[in-house]
Amino acid sequence: MTLQRAVAWSIAGLALAAGGVGVAVATGSTDDETPITGPALDRASSVALAYVGGGTVTGSEVGDEEGYYEVEVTRDGHEIDVHLDANFNVIGSDEDAGEDGDRD
Numbered sequence: 001m002t003l004q005r006a007v008a009w010s011i012a013g014l015a016l017a018a019g020g021v022g023v024a025v026a027t028g029s030t031d032d033e034t035p036i037t038g039p040a041l042d043r044a045s046s047v048a049l050a051y052v053g054g055g056t057v058t059g060s061e062v063g064d065e066e067g068y069y070e071v072e073v074t075r076d077g078h079e080i081d082v083h084l085d086a087n088f089n090v091i092g093s094d095e096d097a098g099e100d101g102d103r104d
Contacts, residue, residue, distance in 0.1 A: 058073065
């Protein structure tokens, strides 16, 4: 194989790899819903429960599109998503409608 041919194949391989990265970004591959674990889960849960005034933690996610952490809390038949930054500060929340469709 000549040097020119080797360089051409290398460039083609890099172009394909770069295209694959573009597809991964375009399809939103960062939304893998990785749960919070360990001490971070304990702290995020504590902050979220204090923020909404109690309830039960029913889910969590690292790298949520609306914050660094998301903690799902169920309280009085409603699910409340509490969004936290990387330092466990509340930056917002969303409340889903309960079984009867009402939002409080």
